[in-house]
Amino acid sequence: MQPLVSLDGLTVAFNGVKVLDGISLSVGRGEAVGLVGESGSGKSVTWLAALGLLPKTAAVSGSVKLEGTEILGASPSNMDRVRGGRVAMILQDPASALNPVLTIRRQVGESLALHRGLSGAAIHAEARRLLDLVGIPDAERRLSAYPHEFSGGQNQRIMIAMALAGNPDLLIADEPTTALDATIQAQILELIRRVRWETGMAIVLISHDLGVVAENCDRIAVMYAGRVAEEAPSAELFDDPRHPYAHGLIGSLPPIDGPRRRLTAIAGTVPDPKAMPQGCAFAPAASDKRFGCVELRSIQNDRRVQFCLLRGRRTTGQSHQRKSMIISITLGRTSLVSIQAKSLRSHALYLVFERFSFLAQPCVLGFWRIGSTQFF
Ligand SMILES: Nc1ncnc2c1ncn2[C@@H]1O[C@H](COP(=O)(O)OP(=O)(O)OP(=O)(O)O)[C@@H](O)[C@H]1O
Ligand SMILES: [Mg+2]
Numbered sequence: 001m002q003p004l005v006s007l008d009g010l011t012v013a014f015n016g017v018k019v020l021d022g023i024s025l026s027v028g029r030g031e032a033v034g035l036v037g038e039s040g041s042g043k044s045v046t047w048l049a050a051l052g053l054l055p056k057t058a059a060v061s062g063s064v065k066l067e068g069t070e071i072l073g074a075s076p077s078n079m080d081r082v083r084g085g086r087v088a089m090i091l092q093d094p095a096s097a098l099n100p101v102l103t104i105r106r107q108v109g110e111s112l113a114l115h116r117g118l119s120g121a122a123i124h125a126e127a128r129r130l131l132d133l134v135g136i137p138d139a140e141r142r143l144s145a146y147p148h149e150f151s152g153g154q155n156q157r158i159m160i161a162m163a164l165a166g167n168p169d170l171l172i173a174d175e176p177t178t179a180l181d182a183t184i185q186a187q188i189l190e191l192i193r194r195v196r197w198e199t200g201m202a203i204v205l206i207s208h209d210l211g212v213v214a215e216n217c218d219r220i221a222v223m224y225a226g227r228v229a230e231e232a233p234s235a236e237l238f239d240d241p242r243h244p245y246a247h248g249l250i251g252s253l254p255p256i257d258g259p260r261r262r263l264t265a266i267a268g269t270v271p272d273p274k275a276m277p278q279g280c281a282f283a284p285a286a287s288d289k290r291f292g293c294v295e296l297r298s299i300q301n302d303r304r305v306q307f308c309l310l311r312g313r314r315t316t317g318q319s320h321q322r323k324s325m326i327i328s329i330t331l332g333r334t335s336l337v338s339i340q341a342k343s344l345r346s347h348a349l350y351l352v353f354e355r356f357s358f359l360a361q362p363c364v365l366g367f368w369r370i371g372s373t374q375f376f
Pocket of ligand 2: 174
């Protein structure tokens, strides 16, 4: 089935410095997708770019499709219809996203007029219903209040009400609970769950909190240094993370039961976009031997992982032309595939994966484990 929104090769650079490097991600109708990753890994920029909300200094390329129609670079009037009407975003900082000099009625009403064609009393009634829905007490009276008259948690709810005003098919919630205390966090998440249940809206939940994402999402994408390092159904990612960064992220969570253990820390920091290492961005944090990444996709389920290649020897074939070599892949104890690859670029290795997957489908993601010993 056609996804609701699909990003393909989305790349963003600010003043020539690449901060997103070919993000591909899709969200189906009604689906809940989590996006996690360290600060600065590009989670917010991904969706700001997709919705055309980045400043002009950003160079954006790739593709963003809404039900198959390209929207990257669409005209401002078309984007006005998409934003809020089809895809709404709760920005990371609600206090600065609300206009301090406009009443709540004006701000919620704007969206109702633009996307639902309402006016006058109908706007008032619907704005009131939305405020009720998000749990603002005394909604009738508070419609004429200004953002500074509300608490942080209430402003967050008002942002959600504004986002819901256009009946979007997809809500991007960027850290919707980070600034809130634990009880308000739980209420906001419960609210989002309830609205999804009532409307069938899809959601992308961006969060630092793995627990929140796992509890609320069907699928999780883990970002690292402007790329999707791993994507998998939530339970599978937790049970069996494949990318070393995802592994580290999950290993750094304290266990709920069982004996106490020392938590794993992820070595190093996300590399500075201005000084991105050649090849695999995870290399400095993991091993100085990695020199490239390929993305492997399972054709059995919707898992994918960026697989780091290790420097080493060519195992078979000796071509004097540097650009042509034979790659041999060893899986477990058996060597399965040899294929001539034109270069070390990812498409060549993607072919390897496809050939390979016919032979031993369940082992496709086993690559990661053997990768540490057997590449050139
Ligand atoms: N307007 C901008 N101009 C220049 N660089 C920017 C701009 N916006 C974001 N960046 C850079 O893009 C990279 C990704 O930023 P982004 O805000 O997407 O990170 P994030 O994953 O959302 O982090 P956090 O978890 O802290 O919100 C960072 O290196 C950031 O400095
Ligand atoms: Mg962010």
